[in-house]
Amino acid sequence: MHKLNNLAIELNGILKDSVAYGFLSPMGQRMYFPKGIVAQSDEAKEKAKLYNATTGLATEKGEPFHLTDIFSAFRDGVFRPSQIFSYAPGGGDKELRAIWQREMIAKNPHLEGKKISMPIVTAGLTHSISLIANLFVSPEDEVVCPDLYWDNYELIFQDLIGARMKLFPFYDEKGGFNTEGMKKALYDVKGDYARIILNFPNNPTGYTPSASEAKAIVDAIVEVASSGKKVMVLSDDAYFGLFFEDDVEKESLFAYLADAHENIFAIKGDAATKEEMVWGFRIGFITYASKGFTDAHIDALQKKTLGAIRCTVSNCDRPGQSLILNAYKNGKSYLADKEHLFSVIRSRYKAVHKAVSKHKDETVLTPYSFNSGYFMGFSTNGHDAEELRKYLLEKYSIGTINIVGRTLRVAYCSVEEEGLEDLIDKVYQAAGELWS
Numbered sequence: 140m141h142k143l144n145n146l147a148i149e150l151n152g153i154l155k156d157s158v159a160y161g162f163l164s165p166m167g168q169r170m171y172f173p174k175g176i177v178a179q180s181d182e183a184k185e186k187a188k189l190y191n192a193t194t195g196l197a198t199e200k201g202e203p204f205h206l207t208d209i210f211s212a213f214r215d216g217v218f219r220p221s222q223i224f225s226y227a228p229g230g231g232d233k234e235l236r237a238i239w240q241r242e243m244i245a246k247n248p249h250l251e252g253k254k255i256s257m258p259i260v261t262a263g264l265t266h267s268i269s270l271i272a273n274l275f276v277s278p279e280d281e282v283v284c285p286d287l288y289w290d291n292y293e294l295i296f297q298d299l300i301g302a303r304m305k306l307f308p309f310y311d312e313k314g315g316f317n318t319e320g321m322k323k324a325l326y327d328v329k330g331d332y333a334r335i336i337l338n339f340p341n342n343p344t345g346y347t348p349s350a351s352e353a354k355a356i357v358d359a360i361v362e363v364a365s366s367g368k369k370v371m372v373l374s375d376d377a378y379f380g381l382f383f384e385d386d387v388e389k390e391s392l393f394a395y396l397a398d399a400h401e402n403i404f405a406i407k408g409d410a411a412t413k414e415e416m417v418w419g420f421r422i423g424f425i426t427y428a429s430k431g432f433t434d435a436h437i438d439a440l441q442k443k444t445l446g447a448i449r450c451t452v453s454n455c456d457r458p459g460q461s462l463i464l465n466a467y468k469n470g471k472s473y474l475a476d477k478e479h480l481f482s483v484i485r486s487r488y489k490a491v492h493k494a495v496s497k498h499k500d501e502t503v504l505t506p507y508s509f510n511s512g513y514f515m516g517f518s519t520n521g522h523d524a525e526e527l528r529k530y531l532l533e534k535y536s537i538g539t540i541n542i543v544g545r546t547l548r549v550a551y552c553s554v555e556e557e558g559l560e561d562l563i564d565k566v567y568q569a570a571g572e573l574w575s
């Protein structure tokens with residue numbers, strides 16, 4: 140094998156007595172943040188007061204050269220060219236990261252006073268998950284996951300990394316989250332290290348555990364950790380905040396796991412993508428925590444993550460970071476716009492519930508319990524969901540998604556409320572025509 144870089148050896152030495160160490164993949168072991176151009180440029184930014192000849196970024200009068208046609212698309216006087224055209228600092232805009240962390244704690248009060256890392260900016264949540272997979276999952280490792288999941292996990296964990304998804308049924312017999320199945324799957328993972336990814340509000344089901352279910356999930360993970368197994372839990376919080384029922388857990392599992400047990404390595408993957416309604420910007424975050432982490436452990440993990448970003452995309456979207464930051468700091472309708480999205484989606488959610496309940500006596504499709512997020516799903520009860528998807532598209536001009544052949548996902552977030560009852564009626568009608 141290629142000899143480890145001295146910086147990687149140093150970081151591995153720091154991490155050796157932390158829970159994260161044993162999860163490192165071969166790539167994770169090799170990774171470090173080079174003291175190369177980026178680090179030297181950062182140092183120069185502070186000290187090179189006379190001439191700063193470090194970065195490959197062409198400047199004039201202290202601002203980057205730029206196309207006026209692009210800059211003029213931004214409103215006069217809001218941004219300096221450097222806020223749009225420069226590289227963002229490694230790890231992301233410091234102010235944005237600090238605000239993201241502050242807001243994370245405000246939205247997850249159980250994080251108050253807990254040691255968590257400063258979120259690192261990534262190129263979207265997909266990138267966050269992919270970075271975590273590269274750093275902490277090795278070929279042949281098992282990644283525990285409920286059997287209704289975002290299909291990109293398969294591409295990332297199985298096809299990119301060569302690991303295996305270890306699935307357990309998402310729902311228990313009462314239509315709640317299958318905590319027992321999760322616990323069994325974690326215990327069944329071979330070896331001393333278990334990895335799990337959990338996504339709530341869930342894509343594709345639209346389900347988030349209730350507060351008591353969330354507690355049971357955390358207790359189950361703590362139980363596995365107490366048995367001596369080390370558990371890495373990646374919380375995919377893509378749809379965080381879209382909770383439409385009172386009894387739904389409103390905090391990320393990360394908030395509870397961050398200091399739950401020395402053997403738990405908690406990672407939060409989240410993004411501005413859906414939380415701030417900026418799908419086309421590519422801005423996500425990674426935040427680390429564990430009960431036993433010291434500042435040095437966190438710093439070493441950050442450096443490995445920065446290295447993994449440096450060798451893939453090098454740096455993440457600067458205009459997007461500036462635009463979000465500006466909305467946070469100077470926005471006049473930030474909260475109102477977010478509230479608007481929330482109330483519109485919640486109203487669609489209610490309309491879908493009503494529409495689905497009309498068909499409660501039909502057995503051709505079974506809706507999964509849903510209470511949050513953008514989606515709801517139907518079990519096709521042994522029939523091929525792809526057949527239904529195609530039929531809906533061809534006969535009814537309705538687009539839906541087939542998930543692994545046995546679930547039809549309906550993204551009600553992208554259909555106006557007036558059409559939802561008709562949409563659901565037609566889904567049932569089409570399934571009836573095919574299979575009754």
Ligand SMILES: Cc1ncc(COP(=O)(O)O)c(C=O)c1O
Nearest residue numbers: 263264265289338342377410412
């Ligand atoms: C569950 C889940 N995780 C992650 C993502 C990726 O988000 P991003 O667009 O920020 O990469 C998505 C997007 O659809 C998702 O549904």
